[in-house]
Amino acid sequence: MATFLARRLLWFIPVxxxxxxxxxVLMKAAPGGPWDxxxxxxxxxxxxxxxxxxxxxxxxxxxxxxxxxxxxxFDDEGQFVCGAVCGNLGPSYRQRGKTVQQILFEPxxxxxxxxxxxxxxxxxxxxxxxxxxxxxxxxGVFSAxxxxxxxxxxxxxxxxxxxxxxxxxxxxxxxxxxxxGLKWMPVVQKSWAGLTPFIIPAIVFGFGTMxxxxxxxxxxxxxxxxxxxxxxxxxxxLGEQAVIWKHMLRNALIPIITTLGPAVAGLLTGSIxxxxxxxxxxxxxxxxxxxxxxxYSMIMGTTLFYVILILLGNLSVDLLYGVVDPRIRxx
Amino acid sequence: MAQATPSLSxxxxxxxxxxxxxxxxQLAWRxxxxxxxxxxxxxxxxxxLLTALFASSLAPHNPIKDYGASKAFLPPFxxxxxxxxxxxxxxxxxxxxxxxxxxxxxILYGTRTSIVAGVxxxxxxxxxxxxxxxxxxxxxxxxxxxxxxxxxxxxxxxTELLLILVMVTLGDTALGKAANGVxxxxxxxxxxxxxxxxxLMRGSALSLKNLAxxxxxxxxxxxxxxxxxxxILPNSVGVLVVWIAFAIPxxxxxxAILGYIGLGLRPSLNPNDFFITSWGRLFLDAYSIIGSxxxxxxxxxxxxxxxxxxxxxxxxxxxxxxxxxxxx
Numbered sequence: 096m097a098t099f100l101a102r103r104l105l106w107f108i109p110v111x112x113x114x115x116x117x118x119x120v121l122m123k124a125a126p127g128g129p130w131d132x133x134x135x136x137x138x139x140x141x142x143x144x145x146x147x148x149x150x151x152x153x154x155x156x157x158x159x160x161x162x163x164x165x166x167x168x169f170d171d172e173g174q175f176v177c178g179a180v181c182g183n184l185g186p187s188y189r190q191r192g193k194t195v196q197q198i199l200f201e202p203x204x205x206x207x208x209x210x211x212x213x214x215x216x217x218x219x220x221x222x223x224x225x226x227x228x229x230x231x232x233x234x235g236v237f238s239a240x241x242x243x244x245x246x247x248x249x250x251x252x253x254x255x256x257x258x259x260x261x262x263x264x265x266x267x268x269x270x271x272x273x274x275x276g277l278k279w280m281p282v283v284q285k286s287w288a289g290l291t292p293f294i295i296p297a298i299v300f301g302f303g304t305m306x307x308x309x310x311x312x313x314x315x316x317x318x319x320x321x322x323x324x325x326x327x328x329x330x331x332x333l334g335e336q337a338v339i340w341k342h343m344l345r346n347a348l349i350p351i352i353t354t355l356g357p358a359v360a361g362l363l364t365g366s367i368x369x370x371x372x373x374x375x376x377x378x379x380x381x382x383x384x385x386x387x388x389x390x391y392s393m394i395m396g397t398t399l400f401y402v403i404l405i406l407l408g409n410l411s412v413d414l415l416y417g418v419v420d421p422r423i424r425x426x
Numbered sequence: 427m428a429q430a431t432p433s434l435s436x437x438x439x440x441x442x443x444x445x446x447x448x449x450x451x452q453l454a455w456r457x458x459x460x461x462x463x464x465x466x467x468x469x470x471x472x473x474x475l476l477t478a479l480f481a482s483s484l485a486p487h488n489p490i491k492d493y494g495a496s497k498a499f500l501p502p503f504x505x506x507x508x509x510x511x512x513x514x515x516x517x518x519x520x521x522x523x524x525x526x527x528x529x530x531x532x533i534l535y536g537t538r539t540s541i542v543a544g545v546x547x548x549x550x551x552x553x554x555x556x557x558x559x560x561x562x563x564x565x566x567x568x569x570x571x572x573x574x575x576x577x578x579x580x581x582x583x584x585t586e587l588l589l590i591l592v593m594v595t596l597g598d599t600a601l602g603k604a605a606n607g608v609x610x611x612x613x614x615x616x617x618x619x620x621x622x623x624x625x626l627m628r629g630s631a632l633s634l635k636n637l638a639x640x641x642x643x644x645x646x647x648x649x650x651x652x653x654x655x656x657x658i659l660p661n662s663v664g665v666l667v668v669w670i671a672f673a674i675p676x677x678x679x680x681x682a683i684l685g686y687i688g689l690g691l692r693p694s695l696n697p698n699d700f701f702i703t704s705w706g707r708l709f710l711d712a713y714s715i716i717g718s719x720x721x722x723x724x725x726x727x728x729x730x731x732x733x734x735x736x737x738x739x740x741x742x743x744x745x746x747x748x749x750x751x752x753x754x
Contacts, residue, residue, distance in 0.1 A: 125595040259738035267727045275720045364584035386594045
């Protein structure tokens with residue numbers, strides 16, 4: 096177990112290094128710097144540019160900037176400033192005086208952590224996952240228990256649609272239905288306090304995961320229902336409810352956990368687009384804005400942050416899998 | 427003995443019609459035709475392909491000509507009056523946008539671009555992914571190890587994120603500006619998508635290379651190239667076809683997402699260009715005028731959803747038909 100964990104954590108290092116390298120090389124290949132988007136239309140005079148470049152260490156050779164970003168470098172006074180390994184994602188080029196980690200995690204004054212950029216993203220993703228599982232699992236179970244009934248056909252049809260149509264498209268449909276048609280919400284939400292404004296975006300966002308969960312749940316339930324141990328449970332006179340809850344459901348839930356890893360990863364990165372469509376003030380919307388502003392340190396920092404989240408998500412699901420199913424040993 | 431053989435073969439041919447042998451391909455085709463959802467999906471996809479091909483003849487108007495403020499914000503046919511107070515004009519069946527451009531014509535031209543944006547990168551990815559996957563799976567060794575490590579890294583990095591990064595950093599270079607950004611889009615999408623297919627094809631090559639017919643070919647002295655192209659490839663076609671059916675809509679959506687963010691193909695102002703507009707661009711334009719012209723967004727969303735659903739039904743049908751063991 097310990098060796099498994101250590102090996103998986105060590106594997107993070109090359110992955111993050113390669114991602115950082117790719118991001119860094121791409122940013123260097125982009126024409127224009129963070130202060131002038133077009134090489135042709137200089138917006139900042141050369142003298143200021145030189146000072147800015149020195150301030151952010153952009154006058155140093157590229158390899159040193161890269162190492163400095165990842166590990167750390169000495170500043171003008173000879174003081175060592177730790178880099179990304181210490182969680183320091185560097186100063187934002189556009190939002191002066193703020194570091195990338197401050198922009199991502201620091202809530203506005205007198206607000207809690209869940210009002211920070213990441214707090215909004217987390218609220219959306221967690222709510223989406225909870226709704227997806229809370230609806231998807233029972234839907235799959237009912238489909239399987241009432242196999243070939245009209246309920247099963249209806250649920251399977253919705254499931255197929257949910258798997259086929261990406262959340263990007265579902266989001267536009269939902270805005271047309273709930274904002275333009277029914278007027279349950281404004282097209283652009285003004286307040287994101289509490290959970291209520293997140294409900295419709297979260298349903299849209301979790302729709303694909305919901306459909307996949309329902310489909311998998313249905314097929315594993317159908318499989319489990321025909322197992323010998325279920326027949327044994329019935330043969331010894333156990334009530335139908337106990338058979339369903341204790342024998343079928345517990346075993347059928349195991350495969351769902353394997354799909355959680357990709358689902359969480361999809362929810363985290365999918366939020367880039369969903370946040371943008373619904374105007375959720377989270378990490379994803381900020382990412383798109385920093386792309387428009389060519390705020391390179393922000394782009395790089397957010398990318399690394401996303402990849403760490405996904406790596407941790409996949410790892411925790413692997414660990415969880417070993418806990419839930421004793422037949423699988425992680426070592 | 428010499429006389430017995432012809433009579434034997436004659437009796438064999440006489441019995442043959444009663445058994446009516448069928449090739450694997452015929453069996454698969456029969457299974458596909460019996461699947462109604464897949465059949466409808468296939469028909470819809472074909473209609474879209476034809477629309478893309480003949481977009482310039484089908485479009486009632488020039489998609490980039492603006493008919494001025496008096497013709498702007500016209501409602502689509504299901505709405506007698508638009509929120510902006512304009513009444514329906516039958517020469518613009520799906521209405522017009524804020525500049526008075528015909529929505530139907532824009533969607534038709536966008537279909538062409540988006541279909542190309544889905545099909546072309548798939549072709550490139552198939553070439554790269556199958557070659558690398560087969561070579562590493564069949565030959566193994568150091569190259570195989572390297573490929574697996576690379577795909578492991580790509581597995582941790584979401585393709586959407588990488589795609590956005592490539593498009594934003596290289597979008598303003600000479601490469602990004604060439605031919606409405608189509609070459610950059612193709613390169614970026616292929617670069618971030620090949621590893622998944624390579625992994626799939628590697629698995630297929632690995633499972634096939636230990637089978638008796640490959641061993642037989644090896645013992646007859648067949649070259650590695652011959653075995654890969656004549657034995658591994660034909661036996662992997664089923665998996666490949668299903669992958670393609672699911673990859674095309676994924677790539678079309680990738681273009682739409684990039685376009686919506688403002689990083690996609692560059693809209694053209696030259697009516698003779700092949701790429702005039704794309705679905706991504708239409709999502710961006712339609713969403714920006716949702717308050718005064720919701721019919722535009724509804725039309726674009728419906729057109730895109732229908733194609734994506736059809737591809738999925740077709741893909742599901744192909745999977746069931748080509749590999750009956752996989753059937754749900």
